[in-house]
Amino acid sequence: MDVLLSVTGLVAVAGAVAVVATKQLVRAGLWLVVTLGAVAVEFLLLGAEFAAWVQVLIYVGAVVVLLLFAVMLTRAPIGRSSDLDRPALPAVLLGAATALGLSALFAVVFGRMRVDPPAPGTAERIGDTVFKDWVLPFELLSVLLLAALVGAIVLSRRETAVAGEEPR
16 A cells, blocks of 8 residues: 555656646646645545545646637747746756755654544535635635636637737
């Protein structure tokens, strides 16, 4: 079990590095699917089937589709963009230092701690928690996603008007 968790964790981390390292936006979206899928497998291995399916449906299904839809709607460049490249070394050093610091902190604080698993929950109990205790962040996230979609539509319309084309 620990080996499967470790291998799946490595796949998730490698996918996350590929998301950041790739210079093509659509490939970054596809690597994001790999990363989020690996996190869903982690949930399955830990016995949280409901959280795994929520991960697949919400993040892999909705957020990545929204990202790719916004890219296509705004007609953003899909290939390599040399004008957006930044030096990678400072970001790599900062990321490595942060990862090393957090790993050391977690090892010191939680190194020998033993945690008993909680009692299994039901979908009803999770739904009650989400829609009673977490309803405001849930609604704010939906408004944020709606604003991103409307912004993508506005940007794509403005671009065609500037280019002198007739809006569709």
